[in-house]
Amino acid sequence: MTTWTLPTASGCYVVGPAPGGLGLVLHHWGGPLEDDPAPPTPPRRAASFVREEDLLPLEATALGTRDVHAAEIVARRADGLRGLRLEIAGEVALSSDDDGGSHLVCPLADEVAQVDVELHLRSHPAHDVVTKWAVVRNRSPHAVELLRAWGGAFEAPTGAGASVETRHGAWSRETTPALVDLPAGTFSTGSRQGITSHTAAPVVTVRPRGVPDGDAWSVALAWSGSWRLAVDVVPFTRHVRVSGGPDDESGVLTLPPGGTLTTPVLAGLWAHGDGDAVAHAWHTYQRALARGTGPEHRPVVYNSWYATTFDVRVEHQLALADVAADLGVEVFVLDDGWFRGRTSDHAGLGDWQPDPAKFPRGLAELADGVRERGMRFGVWVEPEAVNPDSDLYRAHPDWVHHVAGRPLRTLRNQLVLDLGLPEVEAWVVDTLRTLLTSADITYLKWDMNRTIADGGQTRPGGDDWSWRHTHAYYRVMEMLRAEFPHVTVEACSGGGGRIDLAVLERSDVVWPSDETGPRDRLAIQHGFSGVYPAWTMSSWVTDEPDLLDTEPVSLDFRFVVASAGVLGIGSDLLAWDDATRARAREHVARYLRFRDVVHHGRLRRHGSPDGAAYAVQHVLGDRAVVLAWRRGDGALAVPLADLDADATYRVAWGSGAEAEHRGAELAAGLAVPWGWGDCDVAEVVRR
Numbered sequence: 001m002t003t004w005t006l007p008t009a010s011g012c013y014v015v016g017p018a019p020g021g022l023g024l025v026l027h028h029w030g031g032p033l034e035d036d037p038a039p040p041t042p043p044r045r046a047a048s049f050v051r052e053e054d055l056l057p058l059e060a061t062a063l064g065t066r067d068v069h070a071a072e073i074v075a076r077r078a079d080g081l082r083g084l085r086l087e088i089a090g091e092v093a094l095s096s097d098d099d100g101g102s103h104l105v106c107p108l109a110d111e112v113a114q115v116d117v118e119l120h121l122r123s124h125p126a127h128d129v130v131t132k133w134a135v136v137r138n139r140s141p142h143a144v145e146l147l148r149a150w151g152g153a154f155e156a157p158t159g160a161g162a163s164v165e166t167r168h169g170a171w172s173r174e175t176t177p178a179l180v181d182l183p184a185g186t187f188s189t190g191s192r193q194g195i196t197s198h199t200a201a202p203v204v205t206v207r208p209r210g211v212p213d214g215d216a217w218s219v220a221l222a223w224s225g226s227w228r229l230a231v232d233v234v235p236f237t238r239h240v241r242v243s244g245g246p247d248d249e250s251g252v253l254t255l256p257p258g259g260t261l262t263t264p265v266l267a268g269l270w271a272h273g274d275g276d277a278v279a280h281a282w283h284t285y286q287r288a289l290a291r292g293t294g295p296e297h298r299p300v301v302y303n304s305w306y307a308t309t310f311d312v313r314v315e316h317q318l319a320l321a322d323v324a325a326d327l328g329v330e331v332f333v334l335d336d337g338w339f340r341g342r343t344s345d346h347a348g349l350g351d352w353q354p355d356p357a358k359f360p361r362g363l364a365e366l367a368d369g370v371r372e373r374g375m376r377f378g379v380w381v382e383p384e385a386v387n388p389d390s391d392l393y394r395a396h397p398d399w400v401h402h403v404a405g406r407p408l409r410t411l412r413n414q415l416v417l418d419l420g421l422p423e424v425e426a427w428v429v430d431t432l433r434t435l436l437t438s439a440d441i442t443y444l445k446w447d448m449n450r451t452i453a454d455g456g457q458t459r460p461g462g463d464d465w466s467w468r469h470t471h472a473y474y475r476v477m478e479m480l481r482a483e484f485p486h487v488t489v490e491a492c493s494g495g496g497g498r499i500d501l502a503v504l505e506r507s508d509v510v511w512p513s514d515e516t517g518p519r520d521r522l523a524i525q526h527g528f529s530g531v532y533p534a535w536t537m538s539s540w541v542t543d544e545p546d547l548l549d550t551e552p553v554s555l556d557f558r559f560v561v562a563s564a565g566v567l568g569i570g571s572d573l574l575a576w577d578d579a580t581r582a583r584a585r586e587h588v589a590r591y592l593r594f595r596d597v598v599h600h601g602r603l604r605r606h607g608s609p610d611g612a613a614y615a616v617q618h619v620l621g622d623r624a625v626v627l628a629w630r631r632g633d634g635a636l637a638v639p640l641a642d643l644d645a646d647a648t649y650r651v652a653w654g655s656g657a658e659a660e661h662r663g664a665e666l667a668a669g670l671a672v673p674w675g676w677g678d679c680d681v682a683e684v685v686r687r
Contacts, residue, residue: 007125008124008130010031011032012033013123014026014037018056022058022065022088024060024092040056055237058155062074062110065083065086070243073117073146077113077142084113092104097124104121116136117136128281130268132266132267134263136260136262139258146252146253154268158208159208164206165206166201169524174497175531186231187204195452195498196225196498197451197498198496202227202229203282204229205219213277215271217242218271222501223470224470227264228247276530282533291481295596295599299331301329311337318369318370319574324375325374333378333443334366334377336382341389345413347390348387349392363379379435379445380445381432381444382446383417387415388415399423399427401415401417411451416452420464442488446490447494448494448498452466477489478506490511490538491509496513519551520548523609525537525539529605535598535600539564541558541562542571556587560680602619603616606638612630613630613631615672623685624649625682626670635671637669637672639668643667649684650686666684
């Protein structure tokens with residue numbers, strides 16, 4: 001029996017040829033195997049209404065190959081030929097990558113339609129993720145419309161139906177976990193907004209119904225435009241099919257004769273354990289995506305937005321910088337309000353030159369002053385947006401996404417530039433190059449504060465608007481990485497509106513939410529960390545109240561919440577008294593001591609953010625950090641896993657208490673003393 005095995009860190013992914021040569025079929029996805037797995041067998045069919053290929057766990061299908069149940073590619077030729085009958089059309093090749101990974105390429109083709117689909121699978125022994133994508137080629141003399149262009153699917157052997165975990169939300173409520181019981185049918189989630197969206201995160205995790213731990217299969221889409229993920233349960237089978245790609249309801253991709261398209265990557269992992277085991281598997285893979293996870297691109301940031309809003313003055317910014325430097329801040333970021341004509345959110349977007357009334361000597365004066373205080377300097381930009389009241393829009397009204405003949409629709413008093421137009425992409429690249437070479441700028445916060453309405457109507461046949469816009473965004477981000485490697489890039493979209501694997505690969509940190517109220521933010525961070533890692537999670541201490549959970553908290557509580565990721569401060573520092581500044585200075589110094597543990601250690605979560613008490617722990621070698629919060633007189637004992645049971649550890653609480661414990665004692669549970677009342681921090685070090 002011919003099979004191909006792609007090893008992973010904890011197991012393997014095994015495929016073989018499907019009956020009739022209709023592509024590849026999954027044999028095994030899970031832990032290690034001692035013997036070759038048996039080939040999959042479809043359920044016994046009592047009637048002829050469903051073909052075998054509709055029931056087998058095929059790696060990639062098309063409408064025309066799989067007729068009854070959902071397929072990943074839906075194609076229609078301009079001459080009316082619809083569907084693809086894909087068959088293996090050459091040698092299936094499994095090779096080793098230069099970095100030690102495995103790469104499988106399976107050539108598929110429909111010789112009648114003259115369309116090729118080259119399916120790619122890749123794994124690596126350093127993590128448990130298998131990635132999958134497809135290259136579609138049109139060999140015919142006719143244009144081919146891809147009504148759906150997804151790069152394959154993952155089949156998870158969950159048994160009858162599945163329990164589906166998703167991340168949903170809204171602005172300021174991102175990455176809220178939810179469970180869906182799916183005995184049969186299709187669960188679908190996604191975005192039609194031209195960005196990843198606040199409404200849903202492109203990742204789902206499936207398990208056997210009613211089983212909260214044990215085997216889990218999680219699938220994420222690396223795509224930052226409009227998208228969709230679908231979980232399909234076929235009745236009376238023993239597996240669930242997860243597929244996804246660009247949204248297939250708000251756009252069509254067209255391949256001209258000779259044209260080629262590469263689908264976004266779909267990533268899938270198997271893990272055994274609870275939600276923290278799934279999180280750890282994702283975090284391990286995401287470490288491989290990042291250009292690095294050290295402090296050089298994850299600094300302690302001060303951002304001046306809440307202190308100044310649009311009232312930006314050099315002397316005021318430098319006064320804030322004096323305090324920020326004294327607190328131990330590493331980067332000072334100038335937010336909105338610095339560029340020409342920007343006195344409110346009604347004007348100026350698009351005119352990215354320093355406002356001469358605010359910066360008569362350009363940004364260099366402030367950048368140099370910040371550097372003299374021992375910090376790096378950064379700025380906020382929103383290069384995809386434009387205000388109607390701007391010189392850019394007055395010069396190029398045809399550059400925005402719009403429908404000809406219809407009134408323009410603004411959100412937040414702004415429109416969105418069609419980045420998919422070559423001239424717009426070139427303008428954005430030139431604008432950022434000019435900005436980053438005008439002063440000593442080493443931190444860039446890229447924001448995107450609205451969805452894309454009326455997308456793609458800037459040219460005839462613009463149904464691929466999201467595809468073009470997203471790929472141009474990637475090219476600009478890659479330009480920043482290549483030409484300005486010293487610049488830290490923070491990705492933001494009105495909070496967490498554009499976070500996915502593709503963004504994590506091209507940025508250093510992301511802004512999970514505009515909600516900085518600490519109890520609400522704690523809930524957001526809980527959901528975020530179940531999918532994405534702490535070293536990407538920009539988190540600020542501010543003076544802002546919570547929107548939903550309004551129970552009062554201390555300054556300590558705010559700092560402990562922010563210390564669970566990449567620490568930032570956004571308060572009006574000039575309004576803090578000496579005691580508050582001294583307390584903040586202590587928290588920053590403490591965070592700098594254990595930052596590497598939070599960013600590189602294994603995460604485990606205990607309790608619930610909306611319960612009586614909640615804690616997160618990070619363990620890295622012989623060190624650990626526990627961050628804990630509570631309501632009222634809530635109690636919590638944190639079982640510290642991943643330590644040496646026979647070793648002795650010194651436990652130092654932020655509130656001053658110290659003790660020594662054996663690793664076995666800590667594994668049984670470390671009681672939180674709550675020395676700060678509503679929170680506490682423990683640094684654990686092996687003696």
